[in-house]
Amino acid sequence: MSVLDSKIPDGPISQKWTQYKADAKLVNPSNKRKLDVIIIGTGLAGASAAASLGELGYNVKVFCYQDSPRRAHSIAAQGGINAAKNYQNDGDSVYRLFYDTVKGGDYRAREGNVYRLAEVSNNIIDQCVAQGVPFAREYGGLLDNRSFGGAQVSRTFYAKGQTGQQLLLGAYSALNRQIAKGTVTVYSRRNLLDIVTIDGKARGVIIRNLVTGEIERYFGHAVVIASGGYGNVFYLSTYAMGANASPAWIAHKRGAYFGNPCYVQIHPTCMPVHGEYQSKLTLMSESLRNDGRIWVPKNKKDVERIRRKELSPNDIKEEDRDYYLERRYPAFGNLVPRDVASRAAKERTDAGYGVNDTGLAVYLDFKDVIARIGKEAVAAKYGNLFQMYEKINDENPYETPMMIYPATHYAMGGLWVDYELMTTIPGLFAAGEANFSDHGANRLGASALMQGLADGYFVLPYTLSNYLADEIRTPRMSTDLEEFVKTEQEVKDRVEKFTAIKGTESVDSFHKRLGKIMWDYCGMGRNAEGLKKALALIPELRKEFWKNVRVPGGNDYYNPEIEKAGYVADFLELGELIVRDALHREESCGGHFREEYQTEEGEALRNDNDFAYVAAWEYKGENSIPELHKETLKFEAIELKQRNYK
Amino acid sequence: MNLTLKIWRQKNAKTKGKFESFKLNDISPEASFLEMLDILNQQLIDEGKEPVAFDHDCREGICGTCGLYINGRPHGPERGVTTCQLHMRKFKDGDTIVIEPWRAKAFPIVRDLVVDRSAFDLIMQAGGFVSVNTGNAPDANSSPIPKLDADRAFEAAACIGCGACVAACKNASAMLYVSAKVSHLALLPQGKVEAAERVQKMVAKMDELGFGNCTNTYACEFECPKNISVSNIARMNREFLSAKLFAEKPSPIDMGD
Ligand SMILES: Cc1cc2nc3c(=O)[nH]c(=O)nc-3n(C[C@H](O)[C@H](O)[C@H](O)COP(=O)(O)OP(=O)(O)OC[C@H]3O[C@@H](n4cnc5c(N)ncnc54)[C@H](O)[C@@H]3O)c2cc1C
Ligand code: FES
Numbered sequence: 001m002s003v004l005d006s007k008i009p010d011g012p013i014s015q016k017w018t019q020y021k022a023d024a025k026l027v028n029p030s031n032k033r034k035l036d037v038i039i040i041g042t043g044l045a046g047a048s049a050a051a052s053l054g055e056l057g058y059n060v061k062v063f064c065y066q067d068s069p070r071r072a073h074s075i076a077a078q079g080g081i082n083a084a085k086n087y088q089n090d091g092d093s094v095y096r097l098f099y100d101t102v103k104g105g106d107y108r109a110r111e112g113n114v115y116r117l118a119e120v121s122n123n124i125i126d127q128c129v130a131q132g133v134p135f136a137r138e139y140g141g142l143l144d145n146r147s148f149g150g151a152q153v154s155r156t157f158y159a160k161g162q163t164g165q166q167l168l169l170g171a172y173s174a175l176n177r178q179i180a181k182g183t184v185t186v187y188s189r190r191n192l193l194d195i196v197t198i199d200g201k202a203r204g205v206i207i208r209n210l211v212t213g214e215i216e217r218y219f220g221h222a223v224v225i226a227s228g229g230y231g232n233v234f235y236l237s238t239y240a241m242g243a244n245a246s247p248a249w250i251a252h253k254r255g256a257y258f259g260n261p262c263y264v265q266i267h268p269t270c271m272p273v274h275g276e277y278q279s280k281l282t283l284m285s286e287s288l289r290n291d292g293r294i295w296v297p298k299n300k301k302d303v304e305r306i307r308r309k310e311l312s313p314n315d316i317k318e319e320d321r322d323y324y325l326e327r328r329y330p331a332f333g334n335l336v337p338r339d340v341a342s343r344a345a346k347e348r349t350d351a352g353y354g355v356n357d358t359g360l361a362v363y364l365d366f367k368d369v370i371a372r373i374g375k376e377a378v379a380a381k382y383g384n385l386f387q388m389y390e391k392i393n394d395e396n397p398y399e400t401p402m403m404i405y406p407a408t409h410y411a412m413g414g415l416w417v418d419y420e421l422m423t424t425i426p427g428l429f430a431a432g433e434a435n436f437s438d439h440g441a442n443r444l445g446a447s448a449l450m451q452g453l454a455d456g457y458f459v460l461p462y463t464l465s466n467y468l469a470d471e472i473r474t475p476r477m478s479t480d481l482e483e484f485v486k487t488e489q490e491v492k493d494r495v496e497k498f499t500a501i502k503g504t505e506s507v508d509s510f511h512k513r514l515g516k517i518m519w520d521y522c523g524m525g526r527n528a529e530g531l532k533k534a535l536a537l538i539p540e541l542r543k544e545f546w547k548n549v550r551v552p553g554g555n556d557y558y559n560p561e562i563e564k565a566g567y568v569a570d571f572l573e574l575g576e577l578i579v580r581d582a583l584h585r586e587e588s589c590g591g592h593f594r595e596e597y598q599t600e601e602g603e604a605l606r607n608d609n610d611f612a613y614v615a616a617w618e619y620k621g622e623n624s625i626p627e628l629h630k631e632t633l634k635f636e637a638i639e640l641k642q643r644n645y646k
Numbered sequence: 647m648n649l650t651l652k653i654w655r656q657k658n659a660k661t662k663g664k665f666e667s668f669k670l671n672d673i674s675p676e677a678s679f680l681e682m683l684d685i686l687n688q689q690l691i692d693e694g695k696e697p698v699a700f701d702h703d704c705r706e707g708i709c710g711t712c713g714l715y716i717n718g719r720p721h722g723p724e725r726g727v728t729t730c731q732l733h734m735r736k737f738k739d740g741d742t743i744v745i746e747p748w749r750a751k752a753f754p755i756v757r758d759l760v761v762d763r764s765a766f767d768l769i770m771q772a773g774g775f776v777s778v779n780t781g782n783a784p785d786a787n788s789s790p791i792p793k794l795d796a797d798r799a800f801e802a803a804a805c806i807g808c809g810a811c812v813a814a815c816k817n818a819s820a821m822l823y824v825s826a827k828v829s830h831l832a833l834l835p836q837g838k839v840e841a842a843e844r845v846q847k848m849v850a851k852m853d854e855l856g857f858g859n860c861t862n863t864y865a866c867e868f869e870c871p872k873n874i875s876v877s878n879i880a881r882m883n884r885e886f887l888s889a890k891l892f893a894e895k896p897s898p899i900d901m902g903d
Contacts, residue, residue, distance in 0.1 A: 052780040067701065068767050070807060071709040087787060123781065130783035132776045132836045134800035141790025159800055165708055166803060173775035180771045188764070211756055240703040275674055277681050280705045388706065391731045392678075457780050506691045508684070553696045557658055558757040560699060561691075 004257075004616055004631040007418040008112035013637040014094075017116040020419070024462050025469035032057035035468050036476060038205055038220030040192050040247045042069030044164070044449055045432025046226035047171035048456025050186075054178035056461060058468070061218055062175070063190045063207060065242055065563070070172045073228050073240040074452065077164025078285035078385065080146060080156035081449040083121040088145055092153040094118045099638060101447060104150040104337050105412070105440020106590035106606065107640050108260070110614070110633060112419055113437050120458040121450050125157055127457055131170040135159050146381075147290050148445035150337040150645075156446045161285055161385045167449055171456070190216075191563050192247045193491040195223060195254050195428065198483045202428035206488050208495070210563065213556040215488055215495075217479035221471045222427045222464060225251055226456070229411035229433035231264060233571045233578065234523070235515025237408035238270055238283040244567035245574050248415050248434050256423035257616035257629060259416035259436030261574070262582035265443055265591045266524050267409030268294075268341035271392060272361040281407035282392060284364070285385055286445040289334045291369035291378070292402070294341070295321045296353040296362050306355050313355070313363055313401050324348055332645040339442045339591045339604070340645060342406035346524045347602060349405075356403055365401035406524060410448060412439045412591060413581075416616040416631075420463035421455060424616075427471075429464060431455035436614070441590025495555055498565040503548030507564045510545045514538070514568070514575055522579050527595040531583040538579065542572040577617060577626060584628065587611045608640050647673050647739035651686065653698055654746045659754045659762075665744075675735040679722065680705060680712065682734055699758040707731040707871065710806030713813070714759055715746040720810035720869045728808060728871040748809050750818035752856045763809050765855045766823065772851035773844040774827045776836050789835055799833040802826045804872045811866035811874075817858030822866040824852050825882035826874050832885055842889035849886055 009016040009023075027035065035058050039046050042064040050062040064072060086092040097118040102109055125143070129135065135157050136144040145154040159166040178184040189210040196204040202223040207216045230245030231237045252258045269284045297303050298320050305311040324344055326333045336344075345362050348354070355361050370378050375398055379386070386397045393403070415423050415430035417437055422429050432452040439447065478484075517537050521530035545568070553559045588597040588604035589611070597605040614631040648671045656663025670689070673682050680702050687697035703711040712729040716722035722732045737743065745759065753761040803826070811822035828845050831837030837844070860879060867876045 048780075055779055066703060066709070066711060067763060068807065070767070070770075071703060071711050073704070073709075075709045076704045076706060085786070123783070125786045126783035127778075127780060129786040130776065130778040130836055132799070132831050132834050134796055134803050134830065134834065135786075136800075137791060137793045137796040139793050141792050141796075142787050159803075162708065162804060165806070166800070169803060173770070174778075174780070176767075176771045177775040177777060180773075186767075188767075211762075240709065241705055242703050274676055277674070277677055277685055279678075279681050279684055282706050387726075388731075391707075391727055392733070394733070394735060461780065506688060508688065550691060550694075552691055552694070558699055558760060559696075561697065 004416070004629055005418065006110060006112070006631055007420060008110070009419065013111060013115045016112050017119055021462055024466040027465050027469050027472060029057050031472045033059060034476070035059065035471060036061065036220045037222050037224065037464065038218055039063070039224045039226055040205070041072065041226035041228060041432065041434070042175070042186070043072035043074035043226060043228055043432055044168055044171055044452030045434070045456045046224070047072070047168065047175045048453050049224060049226060049431055049460045050184050051171060051174035051178050052457050052461045053464065054181070054183035056465070057183065060178070060184040061187065061220065062184060063187045063192065065189065065191050065210065067189055069175060069186050069188060070169060072168060073243050074164045074168045074449070076240060077449055078161040078283060079148065079287040080158035080163045080446040081124070081167060082148065082155050082444070082446040083125045083157060083450065084118055084155060085122055085125060087143060088154045090153045092155050096153065097121060097155065100151050101438070101444060102440065102638050103643060104444040105442050106604065106643060107440065107608070107612070107635065108263070108589050108633065109438055109440030111635060111637055115637070116459065117438050117451055117454050120454045123458055124450060124453045128167060128170050131173060133159065133166050133170040146287055147335060149286055149289060149335045149341070150444040156287070158287065161287070161382065164449060167453065171453070191566070192227070192250065193566070194487045195250055196483050196487045197254055197425060198477070198481065201426045203477060204479065204484060206491050211558050213559070215492060217484045217488060219477050219479050221468060221474060222429065224429040224431055224460065224464070225415060225434050226431040227434050229414065230574060231408045231411050233514065233575050234408040234518045235512050236273065236278065236281050238267060238281055241280065244570070246567055246570045248430070249570040249574050251415055251423060251425065251428060251430070253619050255425045255619070256428060257416040257618050258413070258577060259614050259616050260413040260441070260581065261578045261617065262522070262585060262592050263412035263441045263590060264408060264578070265338055265410035265412060266342045266406045268338055268345055268406050269364060269404045270407035270409070271389070272356055272403055272405040273358065282388065283409065284389060284402060284404055286338070288364060288382060288385060291381070292334065292364040292366050293323055293368060294325050294334055294362055294364055295323045296348050296355060298322045300352060303353055303355065307357055322353070329645045336645045337442055337444060339593070342524055343593060345406055361403040361405045363401040364404045366397060367401070370398065410443055412436065412441060412443055416614065420466065421459060422463070422467065427467065429460065431460060441592055495562060498549070498551040498562060499555055501547070501549050501551070503550045505548050506550055507561060507568050510541065510549060511568045511571065513541055514572055517541070518575055518578070522582050525593055525595050526582050528583060531579050534579045535576065535583065538572065538576045545569065545572055580626070581615055581617065585611055585615065606642065612640070647675060647734065647737070649673060649737070650742040652742065652744045653759070655698070655758055656755050658757055663755065673734055675733070677734045678705070678730060679732040679734065680730050699760050701760045702730055705730040708806060710808035713748055713808045713810060715748060715813055717744050720748070720813040721871050726871060726873055728806070748813040750812045752818065752820070753809060753812065765857070766807050766809065768855060769820070769824055769848050769851045770827065773847035776831060777840060791834060795833050799830050802833065802874065802878055803830040805874050806872055808871065810869050810871060812857065814865040814869035815858065816863065816865070817861060819860045820852050820857040821860040821879050821882070822870065822874055822876065824848050825878035828882045828885060829878040832881065841885060842892060845882060845885040846889050
């Protein structure tokens, strides 16, 4: 086991980033033109990085699997983006945002990174407004805010329930401006198949053109992975259908360490599962917890009658309702962090109080807020979410409480990166949800958009330049070099293998089976026995996949089954690493809840003596056990405490 | 419920396509339209056939990827929804459902129900942005924006770029799409500075890419899953005319800078 150097600059926490920027090496304009940067992903992280780096003068190539960069999964983010503006004068500050994020992450994040994130959060809002992002405003014309979980201030900026869309369109417009100028080239409907390293440094990528099936080679002086999170390893999730872990997993197999894979966020307010054919679980934004109250009936009798549809939730009297979050956490109430709210829902449904026919749902009720401020005012705040709910469930949430249940939503884990967002492969960077960096064991609501844009607009332009300053003497390399040719051959072989197996079971079917193992044994509650079982089941399933998967059709035209096969093959490997990490971490923290480690009241019990570190896993080959490296977390600005939201 | 599906099959842009019929049984009314297609594809794979290619991603009505022409209407029979938000409860047992791709010269077919909408990106690249460099922005609250303007800009910006407006239009015009973007930025002080050049460049690009003219049938607004209003088209026409009046030729300022 080696010691990982996170390269946090010296000095007091509030000066680290200023000092870093002052010391960072620069590249002069004429040299920038000679330097190529490859970016995988056009979400908030990738698009903002591509636009900003293009603007600086680098020659940027950016890739996405969708037909347009504007459709990256960031588009689906609903609730909002945090910043420490303190426009509400309610006591917010950079330090408080930093503190809330570290605490919300259950003290498993790196202080230096989080402070920087809080510091640049205000620049993000300025930047987006200047681009024309139409954030919600008050009647006086100034920006409005709402509250999110894990905070007692109102610091979330939003655009109805479409904040991600508006922010991404902002970044996409900045990208378009650079495309028009010729500094950025976008390649859409492209899938990353491999990363080419030369003399230990990332130097290019192998890409599949989804429309023609052709394999393409691209050179870059540096490569950025901004491909989003890996939550689809659970099959059902709030992610887009195409969201995948492959770029991060490929990087891992090429030598990048994978950080904290077991930290996955299960979001408390999603639509419940209703059928076998179900393909996704739609999120109902956390912002709804500003005004919605979560409850289940107090009495089992009522539960049963509701399940039999003899009673409607509106028939249950106030005194017969258990507002369990308000009961258990009076200080934060319905606005406890996500991990806490999800586990509390599981606790109630496990105890038999779930309200739909599967027993896996609780109510989110707007009765009181409608009575307080009126239907119209509620519609102005949440109209599109209510509409979305009604379209799926055919029920009107203005009249009947929503039914919700936790679902996989976000990956805190990801590629291990240092302060410069560089992975353990020199020249390979990771940004946005694809890296592990800022959210510890649990991400607070509205902080992913902040992190994606912080990484892309404000961090990478400095840290990548610092790296590229030493590359100005490296000429553009030919993609006919042996390393490119060899890597391309390897991926071609893999693609051909998929279609050659000609088994009997579809890719989706394997994906569903993996998802079920992950959810049952490595979901909201985990224990050693279940995890060990999963550790046996996943390799078996993987073997079966490679023997019996059926990938129909050819590989020289648009055939989405080929891409899916690649994604699922990688999930089948990543899933095992997630389980292994969950098994090794003998404590409960944030999204990682080990049933063996809880307080008497059922709260997560951390073990700071043995586990206050980042687990960074090194790939050791197909059938070998990965090696664990530890980055010890130092808490200098914040004192380590048991979280308390009571 | 039991259904008959008539689906457009086409290998790529160069080959000719045709309809193919499928029988599908026991579909739950609670399933979404795309889940119904998933079930069909699973059935096809089990039979050793090639699944039907269709575009989709978020499956919650926001990414604009999905888009099917269902029984003669973009995104199907329900108003104000995308294909992925459409549920089978809107159909009846025994129905025949005809499913086609968007049909427009500017959107060539990639395969089956999948089309190439990159023309939309090209229009945006022609001027759909505010020229502001990263890190150059003043404080976000330094210029208040009347709530009404901000709300209107937001409504225009809610366009998801799915292309239903083009598919709905008998002329395959992109006016609703382009006008939504033009309006979004023209309504905000940040976008006003470049408004005149923007509208001219975007309209010129739209014309060049082979989209048709607008003849005011308003089918676009009717079929738009996000209820984008045709009043945006009127606003764009005003912007365009005044831009022409004040600068006979496109402004010499290079907006790419
Ligand atoms: C429904 C939902 C709502 C959310 N709401 C909020 C919210 O309100 N506030 C908040 O802060 N966060 C929210 N989040 C989380 C947040 O949206 C994401 O974490 C964030 O947008 C991720 O951005 P990203 O740029 O890292 O990646 P993404 O936006 O996921 O982009 C990934 C990019 O990588 C590309 N890519 C992926 N795989 C490949 C491949 N194999 N080959 C080539 N390219 C590839 C994709 O094409 C895409 O361009 C929400 C998430 C969900 C699911
Ligand atoms: S799949 Fe995203 S809008 Fe339908």
